[in-house]
Amino acid sequence: MPLATLRGVCQVEFQNNVWTALLFLLALLLGGWRFAVFALIGALVTTVTAWVLGVARDRLTIGLEGFNGTLIGVAVALFFEMGWVALMLVIAASVLGAVVTAALTVLLAPYDVPALTAPFCVVTSLMMIGGPAFARIWDARLPPAPATAEPTAALSYTDVWQGLLNGIGQVFFQDKWYAGLVFLIGLLVASRVAAIAAVAGSAIGIVVAVILGAPATDIGAGLYGYNSVLTAIALAGVFVALTPYGVLYAVLGAVASVFVTAGVAALFRPVGGPALTWPFVLVTWTFLAAVPMFSKIRRPS
Amino acid sequence: MPLATLRGVCQVEFQNNVWTALLFLLALLLGGWRFAVFALIGALVTTVTAWVLGVARDRLTIGLEGFNGTLIGVAVALFFEMGWVALMLVIAASVLGAVVTAALTVLLAPYDVPALTAPFCVVTSLMMIGGPAFARIWDARLPPAPATAEPTAALSYTDVWQGLLNGIGQVFFQDKWYAGLVFLIGLLVASRVAAIAAVAGSAIGIVVAVILGAPATDIGAGLYGYNSVLTAIALAGVFVALTPYGVLYAVLGAVASVFVTAGVAALFRPVGGPALTWPFVLVTWTFLAAVPMFSKIRRPS
């Protein structure tokens, strides 16, 4: 169970390697102890819930039942102040996350499409959109981080290289470039292809956002990168075979993620929810569901 | 056909018992004659539409084609003043409801998940969200009920016991405690398990809402209870086998319904639609779709 929980931390980026998990935890610690602790609580609660309800052992041991709990934990640590309410929230949300994981796994099985981080997105969106109805939850919210700079169209060199690493860190809501660097090293330990895909995905996010004229502060914070990072890793070798056409497909997916990031953010704005990794989920589901129509693209054998 | 229509009234809560249907109608009469009359019109129109288009006879006779029409009728009677517009609306909405019922039944069949009250939710949400575009519909709207009390955080004993019964009555949009009591008696006539699940679901809704700090007036009106009532009945014995794990699963579902109620209400607020029984539908679909992954939970044999 402890190993399954730990593997749940690195399965967020489709890896199954204990060293990677430890490096990811170190990166979370750089952001603050609460991120690391809540990530472990979330992964533990979803894994235990799945175990109690009788999920097949092989899914549990490789961390497939834990990674949505990991992200739920990090999100609670980001949006709420540490205390009983946050602890109650992470437990309730992670239990629910385990059921949503099972439901999506069944619903998507006929198409051979995985649930990805959708259970995390469903539960966290619910928490942020429904939260204001409950005084005890909403009073425990942290004030949103103050904007560190005026929105500006002029992109500095610092925006670019920090944005490149922040795009990797933002997968776990981290906005410090050195945290992103540790995540990247963690990926590298598990898979060179995944590490290259992560950097390429983050770079694609920045380039497309610059061409389209997104605000420089958003680009520097990695907000247009993290969904492209996840889409690139998922489509480059993990769920699609690593052929020349497969790489082209992954690049298309990473580009599409930038557009979808803007669309999802605008959709959620009237109800006050963050975009989370919905763009990655929607783009990767679409690109994976489409595979059977494309003879040049195939699943890994 | 008259019996099928009548059974459509009690199938709202998954029962197939004429006495229960008559008691449910009595409870609606306590709220006003228009609720009972429109419930019957709605059930009749969806059942006749399904019959004309050739739905299998066994679905018709047990009322499975009528219960969404029942709720559509009650909703029209609640939101619109009695007259030609309301009559036209309930007929048009119920005809459409019959087609939506068929479509969802087909779409969900591979997962062995029923349509539940989703057709009612789809059609009624459409009516309330699209309605303002049409002067003739919107002019016939009833003014929203005045708030009977200031929103307050202090929960009285009256809020609790009335909320318990109102949670059962709100399944049919009824907010008088004695109407809720008659619904409960109707359930008891058909199934002791369903009656216990209804009371437990309503109680869970109140307890969770109190812990989370929801407004006392909403709790007293049963607004945090009715989705938990339906989820509890559906998961306790109707669509999930009544084992110890099954009961735990139903409790989880009832708790989740409270969170989802707040989320759905917030999502619909910008477009002016009520939450209806969407939370029950979404939670129960999720929990039923997840069953094949959980070896400890099984469908009733």
Place this chain on the structure above:
Amino acid sequence: MPLATLRGVCQVEFQNNVWTALLFLLALLLGGWRFAVFALIGALVTTVTAWVLGVARDRLTIGLEGFNGTLIGVAVALFFEMGWVALMLVIAASVLGAVVTAALTVLLAPYDVPALTAPFCVVTSLMMIGGPAFARIWDARLPPAPATAEPTAALSYTDVWQGLLNGIGQVFFQDKWYAGLVFLIGLLVASRVAAIAAVAGSAIGIVVAVILGAPATDIGAGLYGYNSVLTAIALAGVFVALTPYGVLYAVLGAVASVFVTAGVAALFRPVGGPALTWPFVLVTWTFLAAVPMFSKIRRPS
């Protein structure tokens, strides 16, 4: 490839006839050269993308991979000023549209339901909702057309006959009655049934909107007609057998499209997206998915 692209223009209304395609292009030219040129670019890009990724040849040659690109092209020409940004947008959106087409085709295959114009709706909604995030895209937007008249409830004879033809033209975003007339002639060349269904659908849209009290200017512009036009063509002979019950079913679908048009428009208003042909897609998906439940309705042999 040129023929496949051309066929992509007329497949918007389910036709596979080169003369029809040429007449549709003529109708677009009446609205402005940019509509015709961008329609061809869109159809070409989606068709080429599908061909590069290896879609089956028989889908390509009859234009099934092109018609969503056609509509994407027309939408870009409508909402953005001609220039490099518009060209970049139509290419990016059409490439993405080809992947969405493949994904929806796979997802809907178990239910024998086609993707219809949903890929166009997905990609164009994304463009309009996410667009404001990107200065370079949003600066290239055309100012919305000024209202030609005050909204008024009094419907003139001109509103009615122009609305009838505009309902047909609005399928391609055209609001000139003579453009609608050329589209109608194009349909007539390919199929008398489709032409009759188009006129009947447009008429149903007007009648229902008038009865419900929609603004006369919207009715005259064909805004309540074009979804009914598409639904009527799709359900009358194309995807449902042309029997007496089938015709009744198509009429029901055309009526439902009017309600859903109002609902979708209201849903999209908070995020600033147009309704596009979402109402047609949602209604036709529902009515086609429902067919297996209805013994009186059947698919064409």
